[in-house]
Amino acid sequence: MNSLDKLIEQFEKFPGIGARQARRFAFHILSLPEAETEELASLITSLKNTVSECHSCRRFFARNGGSSVLCSICDDTNRDQSKLLVVSNDSDVQAIERGQTYNGLYFVLGGTIPLLTERVNNKIRGGALKALVTEKTKDGLTEIILAFAVNPDGENTARYVETLLKEMLEQSNLKISVLGRGLSTGSELEYADPETIKNALENRH
Numbered sequence: 001m002n003s004l005d006k007l008i009e010q011f012e013k014f015p016g017i018g019a020r021q022a023r024r025f026a027f028h029i030l031s032l033p034e035a036e037t038e039e040l041a042s043l044i045t046s047l048k049n050t051v052s053e054c055h056s057c058r059r060f061f062a063r064n065g066g067s068s069v070l071c072s073i074c075d076d077t078n079r080d081q082s083k084l085l086v087v088s089n090d091s092d093v094q095a096i097e098r099g100q101t102y103n104g105l106y107f108v109l110g111g112t113i114p115l116l117t118e119r120v121n122n123k124i125r126g127g128a129l130k131a132l133v134t135e136k137t138k139d140g141l142t143e144i145i146l147a148f149a150v151n152p153d154g155e156n157t158a159r160y161v162e163t164l165l166k167e168m169l170e171q172s173n174l175k176i177s178v179l180g181r182g183l184s185t186g187s188e189l190e191y192a193d194p195e196t197i198k199n200a201l202e203n204r205h
Helices: 003-012 019-031 034-051 089-097 124-136 152-164 166-170 194-202
Strands: 052-053 060-062 083-087 103-108 143-146 177-178
Touching: 034 052, 083 089, 083 124, 089 103, 089 194, 103 143, 124 152, 124 166, 143 152, 143 194, 152 166, 152 177
Parallel strands: 083 103, 083 143, 143 177
Antiparallel strands: 052 060
């Protein structure tokens, strides 16, 4: 397999990218000036050294030369410590922050759990979520908001989290809620407009 085929194969591994799009990406790179391809390669190489995973919410953030293990959201003491919104991936956090409606904390679960799956893959951070809820409950956490895609996989993931936290919910004053009407069936959170997200948050149940 030559380098072009290998690059196409790598692009096909990206979420939501099929073979045709992967080929378009690869040929687009070939059409770029050499300086731009070198900059792109440098950016990819430097990612691991300049971007970290937040020790609390698990989203990726640019360190900008700092040594903090927390992202700017988790490090902000003005955020509402009583609410924890659980999303499937980093882009969902960005979508909600754009709406400027939610001021609580986040946790990035690491994906969704397909309805027909027999086992949870190791990218799902169930253990980390339980640990964070235990820690934040001591700091005044009262509500966990599940914000997954409105489709069978999202609903299955919500059931997984509810089962995961069932014992903790029974032993504390924590309540669990899900986004309300506003998100249409089948919609992905990261593609929703700010007003839709605002309505879904305000009408959670």
